Amino acid sequence: MLKSLLLLFLCFMNGCVNQGAKKFNAIQGIQGDVDVIIFSSTDCPIANALAPEIERIHKEVQSKGGELFLIHVLEVRTYRDANAHAEEFGLTMEVLVDSEHELVNKFNATITPEAIVIRYNKEGLPIVVYQGLINNLFDSPGNRRDTATQHYVRDAIDAAFANEQVTPAYRIPTGCIIEKMQ
Amino acid sequence: MIELLLVALLAQEESRVPTWTEDIRHIVLSNCMPCHNSGGAGAFHLLTYDDVAGRSSFIVELVSSGAMPPWIVDDAGLPVEHKRNISKEEIATIQKWIDAGKPKGEGLDVAICGGGIVVPDAVGATNPEMPWLIPAESKPRWHLGTLDKQTFVLPINNPKPMKVTSLEFKTTAPRAVQMVSLVFDHSGRGRMFDGWDPDEAGYEMMGDIGWLPSGMHGKIGPGSGLIKLPRGFHWEIPENADLIAETHFRPRGKQEKLLCSVAIQTDATEDSRSVQEIVSMVRRIYIEAEDDIYTVGETIEVPVAVDMIGITPRAGAECSSMKIERGERTLFSISHWDSHYGETVFFKEPFRLESGDKLVSTWTYNNSESNPRNPFVPAKLVDLARKTGIANFILHVAPVNSNDSEALKSWNLSLLRKRQR
Numbered sequence: 145m146l147k148s149l150l151l152l153f154l155c156f157m158n159g160c161v162n163q164g165a166k167k168f169n170a171i172q173g174i175q176g177d178v179d180v181i182i183f184s185s186t187d188c189p190i191a192n193a194l195a196p197e198i199e200r201i202h203k204e205v206q207s208k209g210g211e212l213f214l215i216h217v218l219e220v221r222t223y224r225d226a227n228a229h230a231e232e233f234g235l236t237m238e239v240l241v242d243s244e245h246e247l248v249n250k251f252n253a254t255i256t257p258e259a260i261v262i263r264y265n266k267e268g269l270p271i272v273v274y275q276g277l278i279n280n281l282f283d284s285p286g287n288r289r290d291t292a293t294q295h296y297v298r299d300a301i302d303a304a305f306a307n308e309q310v311t312p313a314y315r316i317p318t319g320c321i322i323e324k325m326q
Numbered sequence: 327m328i329e330l331l332l333v334a335l336l337a338q339e340e341s342r343v344p345t346w347t348e349d350i351r352h353i354v355l356s357n358c359m360p361c362h363n364s365g366g367a368g369a370f371h372l373l374t375y376d377d378v379a380g381r382s383s384f385i386v387e388l389v390s391s392g393a394m395p396p397w398i399v400d401d402a403g404l405p406v407e408h409k410r411n412i413s414k415e416e417i418a419t420i421q422k423w424i425d426a427g428k429p430k431g432e433g434l435d436v437a438i439c440g441g442g443i444v445v446p447d448a449v450g451a452t453n454p455e456m457p458w459l460i461p462a463e464s465k466p467r468w469h470l471g472t473l474d475k476q477t478f479v480l481p482i483n484n485p486k487p488m489k490v491t492s493l494e495f496k497t498t499a500p501r502a503v504q505m506v507s508l509v510f511d512h513s514g515r516g517r518m519f520d521g522w523d524p525d526e527a528g529y530e531m532m533g534d535i536g537w538l539p540s541g542m543h544g545k546i547g548p549g550s551g552l553i554k555l556p557r558g559f560h561w562e563i564p565e566n567a568d569l570i571a572e573t574h575f576r577p578r579g580k581q582e583k584l585l586c587s588v589a590i591q592t593d594a595t596e597d598s599r600s601v602q603e604i605v606s607m608v609r610r611i612y613i614e615a616e617d618d619i620y621t622v623g624e625t626i627e628v629p630v631a632v633d634m635i636g637i638t639p640r641a642g643a644e645c646s647s648m649k650i651e652r653g654e655r656t657l658f659s660i661s662h663w664d665s666h667y668g669e670t671v672f673f674k675e676p677f678r679l680e681s682g683d684k685l686v687s688t689w690t691y692n693n694s695e696s697n698p699r700n701p702f703v704p705a706k707l708v709d710l711a712r713k714t715g716i717a718n719f720i721l722h723v724a725p726v727n728s729n730d731s732e733a734l735k736s737w738n739l740s741l742l743r744k745r746q747r
Contacts, residue, residue: 189369189501195579196462218380233580234462283698286393286664288576290464290474290643293703321384 173264178304180205180212180297181260182278183242183253186229188320190282191257195233197279198257201297202237208305214239217248217256217322245325251275255317261300261310274300276315284318344423345431346375353419354378357395357412358385367500367548379428382420389417396548398667403649403658405674407556446589448488450480450569457583458527460502460575474576477540478528478586479516480569488567489560489594493553495546495571496589499582504666505547506586507533507540507572507640512564527584532712533572537742539714540572541638542603547669556635556672559601559724560594574666599724600731601635604628604738606650606687607715609745613644615705618694622717628683629737630730632723633676639668640718643699644708646692650719652685658719664699670722679723689717713746 173179182198184191202212214237216226223241230239242248251260251272261274279292300310344350354362354372362368362377371377378385388394395410423429452458458476465473490510497503515536519529533540543561544553555561569588606626613620637658639648642665649659657677660668679685693705710716725731 187370189578192369192579193463193577280703284391284393285388286391286396287698288666289699289703290701320381321387323380323383 173262173268173270175264175266175268176305176307177264178205178208178210178301179262179270180210180301181215181247181251181262182212183215183217183248183251183256183258183260183322185216185218185256185320185322186225188256190285190319192233193288194257194278194281195235197281197292199233199235199237201278201301202235204298205301206237208301210301210305212237215247216241217245217253245322248322254322255319256322257319258317259297259300261297261304263304263307272313273304274310274313276317278317282318285320343426343429344419345429346378346423347431347433349419350378350423353412353416357389357410357416360410361395361548365500367504369501375430382424382428386417386420386424389420396667398660398662398664399671400656400659400661402656404677406671407674408672445591446494447592448482448484448590449588450482450590451587452478452480452527452585454585456527457498457585460499460582460584461577462580463577473530475530475532475572475574476528476584477516477519477531477533477570477572479511479520480571480586480588481517482510482563482567482569482588482590484563484565484567487565488563488590488592489598489600490543490563490590490592491555491560491594491598492591493544493569494589494591495551495553496587497573498585499575500551502575502578502582503573503584504576505545505574505669507545507574507638508553509533509535509538509540509542509570510561510563510567511535511538511570512567514568516568516570528573533570534712534714535570537714537739539603539605539640539718539720540570541640541670541718541720543569544670545638545640545668547667553670554672555601555722556676558595558598559635560592560598562600576666599633599728601722601724602731602734602738604632604721604723604734605715605718605742606685606721607718607745608689609713609715610711611644611691611708611716613691613693613708615702615707616694618692618696620691620693621688622691623686623688625684625686626741628679628681628685630734631681631726632679632730632734633726634673634679634721634723635676636670636672636722638670638718638720638722639663640715640720641665641668641689642710642716643701644691644693644697645717646690646697648687648689648717648719650685650687652679652683657685672722676724678726685721687719714742 205212226239226241257278259278262270263273265271278297280294281292282288296315303310358372362372389412397410495506571586606624608622645663647661650657693708695703725734
């Protein structure tokens, strides 16, 4: 459900054929469903370094019945760039472009990569249960571990599917700043 | 009247809105472009107005925090050449430009920079038919930690001994390869290691050659593939040498082919002095988990008068800081060590060490979770040793009296052997 609505919405934003699509805030899901959104950009080295982990998270979420959407946010990037990037980095999830920053603003995303984990309530409305850091591979843009040892989004996804509270619900993301639209 | 005019001009300058063409382009050109160009080590281009305007807030954050341009050597030591630094005034100008809506101005959109290419007298390269594949992500190393190094042999095939003054090292993956430690080998030992697995390019072991530590002939850091000895100094390299290159890479989320090449310049002056290396080091570290201040060190007494022209630091990821002192004087220090940025530095002027001078080296380790570079969370016991030093300062020196050359070599070798006991 979310997938199709997102696609329609984003195609609308990017001049695809599905003109007049529904807005993102009209999304509804089945209670207990979990989806993940990751804000990214094609040439953010921190987002790119995490690409294999993002793909693994995608497979894991998919195996549990959810979806993961990779959303490119830089205004200068095109849908074609995003697809080429996905092929280069072996990303198989839906890759979308938020060129007008409507989703960025909706979720107050500030960084790429930044993850949003959504669970649907009994009314079928999306509730953000976790936002922020994917894992601890990067402590800051200049400080990188050899490998990640803490997996915040994976933990949040597990908790969300188990209908448990994610604590903390927000971890300050580290990566490339999303420039405000002028 | 003149004072008033000057004040008015200054006020006008202060209130002037910076533009890309007049101001920002030049700041980017001198501070960022050496890496952030096509084929450079920088993760993305900063070539055009759009490249910079599209990342301006990120740029300000990185330069304000000191993460960019990458430079870890403290100012407390001897003045060094080629320091990468962006001034507070330049950062303020970029911020002012952002606040003003990033005006473009009139003129060139693209920043263009020249390069410092060596005209080669000798060259070497890895086999182009057999590239090494940098993995998409760090993989476990055979003994400990992660695989982020691969060593390659670059045959130089120099028919005669050569006086090396410059090396320009290039790779096909400059964004992934963050540092390269170099040592010339004329013993064939590097080739022997490389031959153990003929189906793999290079070998997984460290790039030391016997008692010669990797980095003896310099370490290249991000932003510079060039090692240039100060004028009047050279490395004496025997005939038929190989360059052994220990590459340290950072996987970038996708597989990348890695090939290496080197261009060597041998334009030594007639009175050029031969550079040798003395090694200050500790061989082993044993650090309990969560020990956040573990200090090791060594004092060496220089046997003959030498002029020190540069230093190459070496230490692992758990190291947090290091320094080397002579008496009260700090010669070189790094307060925030990063093992991926420990390049060779050369001093603005050679520094004279007299016979009998004591050099005190100190390395401090933080093996706790508070060290953001600690590979292990939670922290683990660190018990590591390396024949040529698990933590080093490789001092690049030239004896004041050339007759002392052999004595210096034999003292350094005996010291290296003694540390193994």
